[in-house]
Amino acid sequence: MMNSGLPGPKPSQADAGFWSACRQHKLCARRCLACGSWHQPPIPMCPKCQSSNLEWQTLSGIALLFSWTRVHIAMHPAVADAIPYGIAVVEFPACDGVRIIARLDHASDSAPAIGAECELYWINAADGQPLPAFRMLLPGSGAPFVQPASR
Numbered sequence: 001m002m003n004s005g006l007p008g009p010k011p012s013q014a015d016a017g018f019w020s021a022c023r024q025h026k027l028c029a030r031r032c033l034a035c036g037s038w039h040q041p042p043i044p045m046c047p048k049c050q051s052s053n054l055e056w057q058t059l060s061g062i063a064l065l066f067s068w069t070r071v072h073i074a075m076h077p078a079v080a081d082a083i084p085y086g087i088a089v090v091e092f093p094a095c096d097g098v099r100i101i102a103r104l105d106h107a108s109d110s111a112p113a114i115g116a117e118c119e120l121y122w123i124n125a126a127d128g129q130p131l132p133a134f135r136m137l138l139p140g141s142g143a144p145f146v147q148p149a150s151r
Contacts, residue, residue, distance in 0.1 A: 005078035008127035014042045017056040022130045025122055028056040029098045038096040059098060063090035063134065065116045068104055078126070090118050090134050103133040112136050 011019045021028040029040040034051035045052045067089040074080040086104030091097050103123065106112045118134040125131055 006076065006125050006131070007078070008125035008129035009131075014044065018042060019129065021056055021058070022122075022132065025130060027059045027100070027120055027132050029059055029092075029095060029100075030054045031057040031095075038092075038098045040098045040100065059092045059095050059100075062137075063092050063100070063118045063120065065089075065104075065112055065114055065118055065136070066091040066099055067114070068106075068112055086112075088118065088134055100132060102131070105133065105135040107136075 009015075009019055017030075018028055029038050030042045031038050031054065032046035032049060032051050033053040033055060035046060035049040037046060037048040038057075039047055044054075046054060065088055069087050070084045071079075071087060072084045074083050079085060086106050087101065088104035089099050089101050091099045104112070104118070117137040119137050121133055121135060122130045123133045
C-alpha cells in the first residue's frame with residue numbers, strides 16, 4: 001500500500017465511523033434503516049425521512065466517474081512530487097448515487113471519460129490511516145487501466 005505522506009484526517013463525531021471503516025479497508029456511507037436511503041457526507045439524521053435510525057454500510061468497490069480534475073499546483077508539501085495528480089468525484093449508482101471525493105490515478109494524458117468505471121484501492125496517510133483512492137478501469141474489462149510503456 002502506497003504511503004501518501006499526507007496528514008491523516010481528524011475525525012469528528014459525524015464521520016468517525018467512516019474513518020474507522022477505512023482502517024478496515026471498507027468504504028462506507030450512512031444508510032437509513034427506516035427508508036433505506038443512502039447519504040454522504042454523514043449527518044445525524046436521514047435527509048429523506050428525518051429518521052435517526054442510521055448505520056454505516058459498505059459501498060461497492062466499483063464506482064462510476066462523476067467528475068474529475070487534474071491538480072497542477074501542490075497545496076501541501078506531501079504532494080509536491082506527485083504533481084500533476086487527479087482528484088475525482090466517484091458515484092455509486094447502486095447506493096442511491098452516493099458520491100465520494102478521492103484521489104484518482106489515471107495514467108494517460110487523455111481525459112478520463114465521465115461515467116467510466118473506477119476501482120477502489122487504498123493509500124496511507126502519514127499517520128497510517130488508510131485513505132480511499134480510485135483508478136480507472138479499461139472499459140468493460142474490469143481490469144485496471146495501465147498506460148502502455150513508451151518506446
